[in-house]
Amino acid sequence: MNDVMPAGQIGRSLPRVEARAKVTGRAEYIHNLRLPGMLYAKIARSTIPHGRIKRIDASAAAAMPGVHSVVTGEDILKVIPEPYFGPAFHDQPILALGKVRFAGEPVAVVLAEDPKIAETASQQISIDYEELPAVYDEVEALTSTAYVHEALKPAGMFADLKHLAGKRDTNVALDYHLRRGDVDKAFAAADHVFEHVFRTPQQMHTPLEPHCAIADATSAGITVHSSTQTPSSVRVEIARLTGLPENRVRVRTAFLGGGFGAKVYVKMEALAVALSLLARRPVKVALTMEEQFFTISKHGSTFRIKSAVTKDGRITARYCEVIYNGGAYADIGPRVAQKSGFSAAGPYDIEHVAIDSFETYTNRPTAGALRGFGMPQLVWAYECHTDMIARALGLDPVEFRRKNLLRDGLPQATGTVLRDTATDAVLDRIVQRIGWGQPFDRGGGTIRRGRGIAIGMKASISPTTSVATIAVSADGSATLYCGTVDMGQGSTTALAQIAAEALSLDAEAVRVVAPDTDTTPYDMGTLGSRSTFHMGHAVRRAAEEVRGKLAAMAAEAGVPAGTNLPIAEIFRRKYGMQAGTIVGSGSFVPDYVPPNHDTGLTPNATPYWMSGGSGVEVEVDTETGQLRILRLVNVADCGTPINPKIVETQLTGAAVMQLGFTLSEEMVFTDGQLRNPNFADYKIPGIRDMPERLDGEAVASRQESGPYGAKGVGETGTFGVSPAIANAIEDAVGVRITELPITPEAVLRAIRAAAGDPLGDE
Ligand code: MCN
Numbered sequence: 001m002n003d004v005m006p007a008g009q010i011g012r013s014l015p016r017v018e019a020r021a022k023v024t025g026r027a028e029y030i031h032n033l034r035l036p037g038m039l040y041a042k043i044a045r046s047t048i049p050h051g052r053i054k055r056i057d058a059s060a061a062a063a064m065p066g067v068h069s070v071v072t073g074e075d076i077l078k079v080i081p082e083p084y085f086g087p088a089f090h091d092q093p094i095l096a097l098g099k100v101r102f103a104g105e106p107v108a109v110v111l112a113e114d115p116k117i118a119e120t121a122s123q124q125i126s127i128d129y130e131e132l133p134a135v136y137d138e139v140e141a142l143t144s145t146a147y148v149h150e151a152l153k154p155a156g157m158f159a160d161l162k163h164l165a166g167k168r169d170t171n172v173a174l175d176y177h178l179r180r181g182d183v184d185k186a187f188a189a190a191d192h193v194f195e196h197v198f199r200t201p202q203q204m205h206t207p208l209e210p211h212c213a214i215a216d217a218t219s220a221g222i223t224v225h226s227s228t229q230t231p232s233s234v235r236v237e238i239a240r241l242t243g244l245p246e247n248r249v250r251v252r253t254a255f256l257g258g259g260f261g262a263k264v265y266v267k268m269e270a271l272a273v274a275l276s277l278l279a280r281r282p283v284k285v286a287l288t289m290e291e292q293f294f295t296i297s298k299h300g301s302t303f304r305i306k307s308a309v310t311k312d313g314r315i316t317a318r319y320c321e322v323i324y325n326g327g328a329y330a331d332i333g334p335r336v337a338q339k340s341g342f343s344a345a346g347p348y349d350i351e352h353v354a355i356d357s358f359e360t361y362t363n364r365p366t367a368g369a370l371r372g373f374g375m376p377q378l379v380w381a382y383e384c385h386t387d388m389i390a391r392a393l394g395l396d397p398v399e400f401r402r403k404n405l406l407r408d409g410l411p412q413a414t415g416t417v418l419r420d421t422a423t424d425a426v427l428d429r430i431v432q433r434i435g436w437g438q439p440f441d442r443g444g445g446t447i448r449r450g451r452g453i454a455i456g457m458k459a460s461i462s463p464t465t466s467v468a469t470i471a472v473s474a475d476g477s478a479t480l481y482c483g484t485v486d487m488g489q490g491s492t493t494a495l496a497q498i499a500a501e502a503l504s505l506d507a508e509a510v511r512v513v514a515p516d517t518d519t520t521p522y523d524m525g526t527l528g529s530r531s532t533f534h535m536g537h538a539v540r541r542a543a544e545e546v547r548g549k550l551a552a553m554a555a556e557a558g559v560p561a562g563t564n565l566p567i568a569e570i571f572r573r574k575y576g577m578q579a580g581t582i583v584g585s586g587s588f589v590p591d592y593v594p595p596n597h598d599t600g601l602t603p604n605a606t607p608y609w610m611s612g613g614s615g616v617e618v619e620v621d622t623e624t625g626q627l628r629i630l631r632l633v634n635v636a637d638c639g640t641p642i643n644p645k646i647v648e649t650q651l652t653g654a655a656v657m658q659l660g661f662t663l664s665e666e667m668v669f670t671d672g673q674l675r676n677p678n679f680a681d682y683k684i685p686g687i688r689d690m691p692e693r694l695d696g697e698a699v700a701s702r703q704e705s706g707p708y709g710a711k712g713v714g715e716t717g718t719f720g721v722s723p724a725i726a727n728a729i730e731d732a733v734g735v736r737i738t739e740l741p742i743t744p745e746a747v748l749r750a751i752r753a754a755a756g757d758p759l760g761d762e
Contacts, residue, residue: 009501010708013645016493017512018255018486028254028514030227031212035282038214039068041275042118043285044108044125045294046100049136049363049672050146051129053098053107061110061124066117070125071109071278073097079277080241080270087233087265088161089173089330090153092366094270100129101148101328102363103673104294106271111279115286134363134672138325139302141171141360148328148361160594161334173326174334174359176341178600180413181352186317190308194389198381199739201666202300202325205370206684207487209257210292215272216282221248222273227256229263229485230525231515237266238273252516256487260657261369262296263487264527265332293677297667298370299336300325303344303381308352313395315404317352320344320382324367324374326359331368333359339459340374342600345413346382347423347457347611348404353413355600363672369527372458372718376658379456380740383723387452388736397727398436398453401427406457414595416459416605420711422637422701423611427455429699430720433633434615442732446623449630450732455613456719459606460712461528462592467521468538469585470499470546474578476567478503478546482539483515483523484531489714490646491531497642498536498707502543521585529610529712532642534588536707541586549582608703612636612716614655614724616691620732625748627663627729629691634720636696638713639703647713651696654717660685662722666741 021027058070073095076083083094096107108125112118133146141148151168154161161174187193213226221244228234231251239249256263268285275283287295301324308317322344326333341357390400407424411417430453431437443449468482480499486492492512500507513520523535550570557573559565565573571580590607617631634651641647664683668675676682696717702709726737735750752759 009497009507010640010642011644012497012507013643014493014497014507016490017496018492029209029257030214030225030254031209031286033214033225035214035216038282038284039111039113039279040115040118041109041111041283041285042115042122043106043291044122046096046103046105046107048100048129048131049103050134051100051131053096053100054128054130056108057126058108061121064117064121064124066112066114067121068111068113068279071095071111071275072107075278076274080274083241083274084153085237085241085266085270086155086330087332088155088158088334090155091149092329094274102365104365105328109275111275111283135171136362136364136669136672138300138323138360138362141362142323142358144171147171148363171361172358173330173361174337176338176357176600178342178353178355178413180601183317183319183352183354186352187308190316191311192309192393193306194309194385194392195304195306196385196388196738197302197304198384200301200377200380201740202364202367203298203661203665203667204293204682205260205262205296205298206292207258207260207262210287210289211263211268211295212286213268213272214282214284215269215276217273217276221250223250224269224273225252226269227263228253228269229256229259229487229527230265231485231517232483232522233265233525234269235517238269241270242273250516250518252514253485254514256485259485259487260371261527262292264369264525267295289679290677293667293674294365296331296368297327297365299333299367299374299377301377303378305381305385307385307389309389309393313393313400313403315348315350318345318350320355322357322378324359325362325364327362327364327366329366330359331366333367336369336374340378342414342595342605343375343457343459344378347406347455349406349410350413355413364669365674371654371657372715373528375456375458375715376661376718376722379454379719380722383454383456383720384726384738387727387730398431401455414605415601415603418609419705420639420701420703421457421609421611422699423455423457425699425701426611426613426635426637429635429697430613430615430633433635433695434617434631436615443619446621447619448622448732449617449619450728450730451615451617452724452727452731453613453615454720454723454727455611457609457611458715460533460608460610461530462590462606464524464530464534465587465589466523466534466538467585467587468535468542469521469583470542472546472567472582474568474571474575474580478505478510480510480512480539481520482535483520484535485515485526487526489650490643491526494532494642494646495535495539498539499543501708502540503546529714533608533706533711534590536710537588538586540707541588542584545584545586546582549584553582608705608711610637610712610716612719614720616724616728618725618728618732620729620747622733622751625744625751627742627744627747629659629725631693632691632721633695633697634717636698636713636716637701638698639701639706639711640709641698642708642710647698648696650713651717652694654715655694655696655721656685656690658718658721659689662725662740662742664741664743
């Protein structure tokens with residue numbers, strides 16, 4: 001439309017549009033927001049993992065100067081009669097009601113003018129409990145008679161969970177089963193059968209900005225300012241809880257200091273709303289870093305994997321039993337068990353597959369979505385297993401993978417055929433970059449070096465909806481309204497690029513409005529690496545509608561077809577001055593066929609698959625078990641990179657995050673009590689833990705079904721890191737670690753055990 005066409009906006013490493021605001025400290029975060037008359041909330045938490053609440057004595061706290069009030073679960077009932085929330089199950093009370101289900105669960109709240117007074121007073125609340133038997137381990141939860149919930153309460157949002165309603169005497173929140181071919185027969189006929197068990201611990205998201213929600217309930221409606229990844233979904237849930245229509249609930253957010261899945265669906269918002277309804281004042285619920293440990297976490301898991309393999313190294317059958325530790329409330333865990341469950345057999349072409357995937361309730365803090373949505377736990381297991389088989393059969397691990405790889409055009413275990421999935425290119429590129437098969441310095445004496453690789457593949461999310469609106473002003477500048485939350489991943493920049501490309505503008509001429517349900521249309525949420533693909537489509541469609549309307553306006557103003565006028569000139573011709581607005585909107589809902597309930601099979605499980613993998617070189621000190629990561633290369637297929645620089649940093653950023661989950665991070669419990677809810681004892685990677693060389697790279701690929709050929713990349717960088725490191729350790733020192741984290745102690749124990757000289761426990 002413009003006479004001077006700007007250079008292509010796709011594939012441009014535009015610096016992030018918010019970079020200046022962030023480095024100058026001007027970027028808005030909800031944590032910094034204060035409203036007039038606002039009260040601060042501080043939560044008193046359960047000290048026991050499972051029990052009945054007998055008595056709450058808040059008199060001392062309530063009597064403290066500066067305390068506005070003390071609120072318990074019973075008080076919440078006055079303003080929200082059914083105070084249970086959750087995206088998959090309505091099982092989580094806003095404050096504990098009658099029972100507590102994990103140590104750290106919110107039981108009461110002090111409201112005060114000053115956050116320090118609220119905190120001091122919250123420590124004066126005394127709560128008496130009658131303890132109940134508890135269950136902590138996911139495997140035990142399958143058979144334990146210590147039930148975390150009396151009955152299952154599916155939310156109704158997901159049609160395929162409805163049949164679970166009211167199911168009693170179980171800790172299984174969801175079981176998903178896949179049956180393809182005849183696994184038993186294939187195992188009976190196998191040349192070799194391999195079976196291994198892998199475990200991962202419960203871990204934490206650790207966004208540097210903890211959860212924060214400020215609610216302001218007035219007679220006109222409710223406004224919630226929240227550091228959420230899912231403003232639209234929070235609005236739907238707050239409307240349901242309060243009985244208000246959606247248009248009386250406004251949820252807005254700003255930049256997020258990281259999210260990583262911790263801030264999806266309702267977290268602190270329902271509590272803030274209930275407190276504001278009770279106090280009739282704005283209320284801020286801002287968690288500390290430590291409180292995040294009791295809010296949401298990553299599933300611990302146990303994965304038993306068994307494969308039938310022919311003499312020449314073809315995998316003919318695989319059985320996967322995956323048990324996720326969901327903690328006390330379901331959150332989105334049932335979706336993790338199902339969506340990741342169907343990918344549990346890995347990126348391999350296997351004729352006979354059986355998968356049993358379970359989401360269990362336990363008396364631990366709740367687990368939900370964390371970057372990869374269950375996939376890192378699965379890839380950890382299946383890629384260690386893959387290497388172990390290759391070694392046992394004397395095959396090169398890369399050749400073994402190539403022989404069995406699920407290539408484009410073949411059906412995945414669900415029956416869904418792969419389209420534009422470049423897993424083979426990912427593997428080839430890792431091999432190249434790490435120099436697989438070439439000689440390298442293997443060290444000597446007590447310092448040994450080894451190399452390892454691993455690859456994984458994840459389905460994108462479906463069913464799901466994204467809507468975007470673009471308004472073009474009379475000067476030709478454009479404003480994009482969409483609910484995608486930029487939590488650090490760079491979506492604001494990439495979506496501006498997509499809008500600009502479709503409008504033939506420079507990305508700099510597009511402003512992206514922060515998500516606010518009063519102005520930005522519905523989007524399911526910023527999760528599952530869905531924004532570039534799903535929201536990208538909606539944005540492109542909105543821009544195309546704008547272009548159509550501009551063309552019509554030009555025609556109306558008598559401009560001959562084919563004339564290339566600047567947008568501002570079209571407005572002037574139509575209105576005679578700089579006036580008017582054109583609005584276009586677009587939406588996107590991918591095709592989807594739900595899996596068959598009995599077989600788990602479907603011809604269309606996902607709109608696309610994303611692959612990612614890692615190559616590493618490690619150095620092991622056999623005297624201390626200390627590890628150094630000399631090299632880590634993360635490779636993924638993301639279709640067309642919209643912003644290549646951001647893609648690269650997504651891959652290196654994810655590598656560092658997964659490095660922590662691999663080497664040090666673990667929530668350590670004794671009898672349901674978390675022993676390390678602080679960053680002195682729960683170790684996330686610091687600058688000295690960085691690999692000496694760290695690279696991220698996207699392979700050349702194109703997702704034909706994506707906007708400008710693009711698909712997601714936010715999670716793929718987490719897939720290969722843990723198993724590649726374990727595989728490299730085996731390559732270096734010949735021992736196999738099957739449980740995360742791989743601490744120096746774990747490595748040393750394995751080395752000493754293998755040498756027949758186990759470490760004592762003194
Ligand atoms: N991108 C691109 N071209 C592509 C694909 C992606 O330029 N073909 C860029 C875009 O800037 C895009 C980003 O990479 O915003 C990630 O894209 P995508 O995979 O579409 O994921 P989302 O934008 O939906 O972001 C969510 C994803 C998830 S699910 C988690 S968890 C996660 C992640 O991204 N959390 C993050 N990356 C994170 N990065 C930071 N810094 N902080 C988090 O909390």
